[in-house]
Amino acid sequence: MRKVYNKIESVSGNVITVRAADIHYEELAEITTRRCTSLAQVIKLEDDLVSLQVFAGSRGVSTNDEIRFLGHPMNVSFSEDMLGRIFNGSGVPRDGGPEISESVIEIAGPSVNPAKRIIPSRMIRTNIPMIDVFNSLVASQKLPIFSVSGEPYNELLARIALQAEVDMIILGGIGLKFDQFMYFKNALEEGGALNRSIFFMHLASEPIVEGLMVPDLALAVAEKFAISGKEVLVLLTDMTNFSDALKEIAITMEQVPSNRGYPGDLYSQLASRYEKAVDFEGSGAITILGVTTMPGDDVTHPVPDNTGYITEGQFYLRNGRIEPFGSLSRLKQLVNNKTRDDHRAIMDGMIQLYAQYLETLEKRSMGFRMSSWDDKLIKYGELFESQMMSLQVNIPLEEALDRGWSILAECFKPEETGFRTELVKQFWPKKEEAEGVAHGEN
Amino acid sequence: MSQVSGKISGINGNLITVVVNDTITQNEVAYAVKGDEHLKSEVIRIQGNKAFLQVFESTKGLKVGDTVEFTGELLSVQLGPGLLQQIYDGLQNPLPQLAEKHGFFLPRGQILEALDHDKKWDFTPKVKVGDKVSGGYYLGSVPETQFTHYVMVPFDVQGEWTVEEIADKGEYTVVEKIASIKDERGNVRDLQMQFDWPVKIPIQAYKQKLMPTDPLITKVRIIDTFFPVAKGGTYCVPGPFGAGKTVIQQITSRYADVDIVIIAACGERAGEIVETMREFPELTDPRTGRSLMERTIIIANTSSMPVAAREASVYTATTLGEYYRQMGLGVLLLADSTSRWAQAMRELSGRLEEIPGEEAFPAYLESRIAEFYERSGLIETHDGKVGSLTIGGTVSPAGGNFEEPVTQATLKVVGAFHGLSRDRANARRFPSIHPLDSWSRYHSAVSENLVEEARKFLFRGSEVHQMMMVVGEDGTSLEDFEVYLKSEFVDAVYLQQNGFDPIDAATSPERQNHISEIMNKILHTDFTFDDKEQARSFFYDLRQKFIDWNYMEYESDDFKKQEKVITDLIEG
CATH class of the missing domain: 3.40.50.12240 (Rossmann fold)
Structure with a gap:
């Protein structure tokens, strides 16, 4: 049976101090106040003066409340x-x-x-x-x-x-x-x-x-x-x-x-x-x-x-x-070299184009005339935001990569995107498919 | 010596107060005993019969009245053959051996020998009976990986001593007696290969300190050419998170032209040092063709390991560096990050309730940082060999702001400043060392006038760029525009370097000189362009060719062909 202490020396913030012996650093104690029973942890020892941090806060703690040390740290x-x-x-x-x-x-x-x-x-x-x-x-x-x-x-x-x-x-x-x-x-x-x-x-x-x-x-x-x-x-x-x-x-x-x-x-x-x-x-x-x-x-x-x-x-x-x-x-x-061959290319390529889209937006807001390339970028950026960036989009990685290619095909010609030729050959969608996906489900 | 012991009277975090009624020494090591755990601690303040100790481990579960045993020894490391290839924590506990014994987690209060006491080393004596020796003199040597490891008279041996006995050529462990020496008064001391040295005291058992002049080649162009480091010099790499500090340190640890690299992972992510630990044994040292690990010592005191040991880890690493320097070797110490080390001092200072300085760092922050960097240097040993210890420290300034105390105190004492810029990192311009803010007091690996010229263009180019942001490209003269394009060209082909490409990652000084000359030719050619569009496409083309050139093996046929293509392009 561990000893119970009921003389609190000081209360400051959520920290109380009592005089007690044989207490371990970071040991737990239980303090019973009028209001509730709370855990407290030893955060400082100075001779027989023990500082405890009271988890339930010190509001309502009386100087004669009971403190019972548990002899073990937080478990x-x-x-x-x-x-x-x-x-x-x-x-x-x-x-x-x-x-x-x-x-x-x-x-x-x-x-x-x-x-x-x-x-x-x-x-x-x-x-x-x-x-x-x-x-x-x-x-x-x-x-x-x-x-x-x-x-x-x-x-x-x-x-x-x-x-x-x-x-x-x-x-x-x-x-x-x-x-x-x-x-x-x-x-x-x-x-x-x-x-x-x-x-x-x-x-x-x-x-x-x-x-x-x-x-x-x-x-x-x-x-x-x-x-x-x-x-x-x-x-x-x-x-x-x-x-x-x-x-x-x-x-x-x-x-x-x-x-x-x-x-x-x-x-x-x-x-x-x-x-x-x-x-x-x-x-x-x-x-x-x-x-x-x-x-x-x-x-x-x-x-x-x-x-x-x-x-x-x-x-x-x-x-x-x-x-x-x-x-x-x-x-x-x-990890992204082990998923699909086009993963890294889509990751870098789409972001670079999106960065260009943001530049175009800036240009547009400053009143510059939009070129046909700018129009393409704007279309791309909007699709990218709604079909990739939106947190509503909920699709597995492979589907997301396919969707990436569809969005690209919807907006650009392959040579405009700067992707490696082999990847384009392998992944660039045929015309019909591209339109289906980009307008299709969300 | 009788065992001094005391009783704990207070605990606050990793600071304990101990009542002791005997002689104790400032900075001596003591152990707080809890069952079979011995928690290593260091005396950091003495007041009357009270000693304040910082405990190098978690103090959880200690209580008032627990015993503390004092050793009378300052915090020391074991020196001797077998340090290379080791992975230690901040207090020189070998981590792989700890893992073997204790599994996944770091146990508290367990102490292992830093050096293998069973391994036999092939010792060849170098002195004879009757020779006069002193601290730092070579007694003999053993081969350690690719180096000749000199076995030395312990550095605390002062004055003239005479060799009384010396072991014959043969195999010995580090704890076997290999010599005994006697001083004028007849005191005899037995020596073994291994001896201790207190980490916070610089090793000065050499003939003299020399001025660092030779460049330490890192094979990073922006460093060797623009912001060089000298063998025996110091440099710092401050940068906000994500700017690539650790990558630069990793690249340097691989390619730097030194004998031994000591990596002190001080309070940083464990994941980063794990990459080094797992990859280095597999990588070959381009200079020797042997495993990179054979020239490496890792001190890993990562961010979740005890804070007080973090403070010690930097000193541990430095002491090991100084030890190998005594053998006439070139040592590079990479400390990542010195800010975490400074924070460890701050935590302790706070617990000691010292009056805080700026941002609550202790007032002695600057002098501690200066002391640390001053342990670098080029030295001449008693044997006439020249050894060097170069120190490169990263700094992690709060909020990426270089005005903070650690960066400022470091800048005062280092010889080169490689300031990393978040803007350059975001623009994927690596290494992200800022070409205008950084500086170095050492000599470049490339002839100085070439460097000056390139720097001039970088500076003017940046001015033009700023102007262009206001007046737009249309309002800029073609002449200025060309300067801007030239500065961007230097940035793209010279300052930026692909750390992941085996050829581009490491550019030899000869190659740096060679391509600098071509680059200067480009800078000094007055191209006549009709308009900006033409100028831009010309430089883009030139840039592409030059970057391709960087990826070609130096002096290969392809390299020479590409050089011709580039020079033809310049001459039009």
């Missing part, structure tokens, strides 16, 4: 029974189902030995052409979706969760609005993907510190499944909220802030999560997609900036579309 269960279940930021079920307490694992475990890592080689198909064709997602990759508030980034994540060619999805929500939470739940339920998903959901209405644990919980569970051979995709939204939670704790602890109030270890904190993405040789892999909303659409803001240095590329979600410029999958070269 999470790991079992097949977790599939289809929804947990909160402390790992407690929030779907009314039974608690899962078997095979408990420690979260935020050691990092993978670089000598055991391998060069990534498997593509994850999502049926979203802007990803599959232009910036292929690769197993063990870590990629952020850079976006701004109001963009449909959660809708994009839900679609990826439904369609990605993986064994299971672990969705971590940090500071999620209630309607977004329900949206995820319903979308995955309706899409029939709930039984291959695990949710760790922290809502915006809950104290922000509780959200801090979400990435670690999600990744610890993902790691176990990956080692047992599963291809796991971890989706995190929104990592800016996570960073803000770090900032809040750092300021409460009177740490010296480095950049716009964020703690100096923001990079290391983010990296230790994102670097959990790994391909375990001979078994499964963890792939991470995280949403990072950019305050003020500013990519030099500390959160997207540090994230960009950590991740292997980024998707820019703007105006409801994945931007072809700026978006980059650093690992795509490792």
Whole structure:
């Protein structure tokens, strides 16, 4: 029986201090207040003075509330029974189902030995052409979706969760609005993907510190499944909220802030999560997609900036579309030579033409006269946007490549596109087919 | 020496406070003991009977009252034959061996020997009994991959010592005794091939330091010609994310004209160093025809590995570099990225509650950066050999803004600045080193007047380009337009280089000189064009021919034929 303490020395922000002995660093405690029972974690030890970060927040904490130390750090269960279940930021079920307490694992475990890592080689198909064709997602990759508030980034994540060619999805929500939470739940339920998903959901209405644990919980569970051979995709939204939670704790602890109030270890904190993405040789892999909303659409803001240095590329979600410029999958070269012969050519060629289309638009807006080439580009650009870029488009890679050729054939003569002759011979559609597809289904 | 130990009295992140009532030394190594785990730490501040230690591993689970054992030794690395081809973490733990023992994950508190203690080395003595020696003198040698590895008197041996015993030619392990030496007062010291050296203290057991003058050829045209690096010099590569820092480092690590390359992956993505680790053993060194790994040491302390060890990793790498320099070898140290190293200092400084400087970096940031780069240099050994340590560090400035403290402090102390530009990277102009902002204080591999001329055109071309953005192409004179086209031509055929093509990726200095001359001829020819359209199509044609030329093997028949095509085109 562990000792119970009931004399809180100080309360500051969401951090409380008590005097206690024999306490381990990062150990958990349970604090029972008038309002609720919450977990708290040891974040500093100084002689017998123990600082704890209270997950449910310090509102309503009385100086004589009971604190019971649990003697172990933050844990999470790991079992097949977790599939289809929804947990909160402390790992407690929030779907009314039974608690899962078997095979408990420690979260935020050691990092993978670089000598055991391998060069990534498997593509994850999502049926979203802007990803599959232009910036292929690769197993063990870590990629952020850079976006701004109001963009449909959660809708994009839900679609990826439904369609990605993986064994299971672990969705971590940090500071999620209630309607977004329900949206995820319903979308995955309706899409029939709930039984291959695990949710760790922290809502915006809950104290922000509780959200801090979400990435670690999600990744610890993902790691176990990956080692047992599963291809796991971890989706995190929104990592800016996570960073803000770090900032809040750092300021409460009177740490010296480095950049716009964020703690100096923001990079290391983010990296230790994102670097959990790994391909375990001979078994499964963890792939991470995280949403990072950019305050003020500013990519030099500390959160997207540090994230960009950590991740292997980024998707820019703007105006409801994945931007072809700026978006980059650093690992795509490792997989897109193994799909279809025309993959790389379509990837480069279509984007170059789209860039020319944007130049033409600029020219048009400045009142220059449009040449017949400009007209072709405008037709091309519009088709490209509606039939490739639109997030409504939902087709496998091969179909997307075929559609690419159709769009090209609809607008240009082969020699105008700059494609290699052999490819044109092999893939350029005959006239009738081209018209059928470009006007046809969407 | 009696074992000094203390008790933990406070824990805050990776900083622990230890109460100790005995003699301790600043920067000595101590171990926090938790069960069978020994967590390596370093004393970084002493106050009364309290020592502040940074722990090189996660402090999770430690508690007040736990024992800390002090070693009395400064943080050191093991030096001796067998370092080449190794992959170490920041504290010189061999990662492949750790993986063999512990599987996928990095265990906490496990320490392995950095050098193989069982492997036998073929030792040939170089000194005789009675010879006078001092720190850094060669006792003998062993072959290590393609190099002669000199076994040296440990660098801390000062004054004149006499060789009392020396092993015969034969096979020995690194821990067997191979010599014993005696000083004037009769102190005797037994020596083995392996010895330790504290990482934060520069090795200075050489005759003298020399002025770096010879260019270090990287085979990257924009570097060797425009922003050269000297053997024994320093340079930095700052750039925002996505600008291609790591690719430049990778290309340099393959083609640079040095004996040994040490790659310090300091706080960056693990994926990048994995590429090097997996590919280097398969690649052949163009200079020797042997595996590239045979001349490489990798120090991998990637972003998710403990932060304090990241701070140490840069010093570990430098010390290994200095060690091989002592043998008269040319060493290149590539540190990617020094910003992560500086951030590690910042994290620690914050925990120590030091008064922060700019962007919360500690006030001593500049002096630490200067100390690090000053460990580079060209030296003459006691034996008259010349060795060099060249340091190239990448910088990852927050927000891509070069005004930040790490970039600024670095620029003060390096000899060359290769600033990467996001605009050039977005325009797919690689390597994305900015041709106007970058600079170098070293001598070019190409004759200086050719470089000056080309630079002049680049500068004027950029001015014309800016003007053209305002007045449009129509408002630009044909003369100016030609200057602009010439500058774009230099950019396309010379500054840009295809790192993935085996021939174009590596341009020898002879070739750089040769094509520079042709390029200058083009710059100095007054072409008479009727209009801009004609000028443009002429230069596009010339550009295509010149790029094709770059892909041809130097001095091959095709190369000579293509040269004729180009010169004919110039002479019209």
